[in-house]
């Protein structure tokens with residue numbers, strides 16, 4: 001098992017991606033603290049892990065609250081003795097045009113997605129630096145790399161969530177802490193229920209021709225958390241079916257007519 005004896009904190013572990021990551025980590029031998037603002041959802045993830053013979057427990061946390069960010073890290077250490085891995089996954093979306101985005105909208109999304117992620121990473125990194133090892137995995141988004149219509153606050157928050165990994169990597173790698181980020185493409189979860197136009201827009205631009213799965217993201221997170229991830233820090237890994245690198249696709253028959 002690739003995470004045997006490790007301890008992990010997964011935020012937003014009651015959700016689609018966080019649930020898959022927590023279950024995958026537990027299946028690989030990690031003890032996992034599953035936090036979420038919705039305790040029933042975190043409990044469902046924990047129950048699935050316990051039924052499979054893994055080790056996990058739940059905690060209610062609002063990452064929009066600074067004290068809760070520190071508390072979830074302290075609780076991981078309190079319950080399991082140390083914190084080896086943090087997956088900063090909890091987040092909210094907002095679909096609102098820039099000219100209709102209020103200061104309240106902006107501050108809510110930035111406080112949860114960005115400030116919550118920073119304060120939790122900071123709290124975890126303090127323990128990890130003291131113990132001389134640790135892994136922090138930021139969950140960003142392709143929406144932080146491209147200018148999506150209606151994505152001003154969400155996209156800005158996710159761009160910054162991914163940027164955090166670069167600064168932390170520079171400041172912490174000599175202390176044994178590696179920090180990387182994942183940028184998922186569209187995956188159907190409670191957060192991303194897309195209408196037909198938006199769905200077609202994505203499918204047309206994803207060379208793989210389909211939405212991704214939560215398991216694909218969990219596999220990427222497992223790599224960053226595992227010992228196989230060696231001397232790799234400050235990276236953003238797109239898990240996006242090729243969307244991030246894609247140019248224009250067009251009719252192969254037209255290509256055949258060109259010299």
Ligand SMILES: NC(=O)c1ccc[n+]([C@@H]2O[C@H](COP(=O)([O-])OP(=O)(O)OC[C@H]3O[C@@H](n4cnc5c(N)ncnc54)[C@H](O)[C@@H]3O)[C@@H](O)[C@H]2O)c1
Pocket residue numbers: 011012013014015016017018035036037038041061062063064089090091092093112139140141142143183184185186187188189190191192
């Ligand atoms: N699903 C996608 O297509 C997609 C794509 C790119 C990035 N992401 C990112 O992946 C992460 C997980 O999203 P998901 O798709 O699993 O969504 P989800 O809604 O299924 O899960 C998000 C979880 O975070 C929790 N949460 C929300 N606000 C919180 C808060 N203030 N404190 C604590 N917990 C809170 C929710 O209760 C929920 O369980 C998010 O950061 C999201 O931005 C998702």
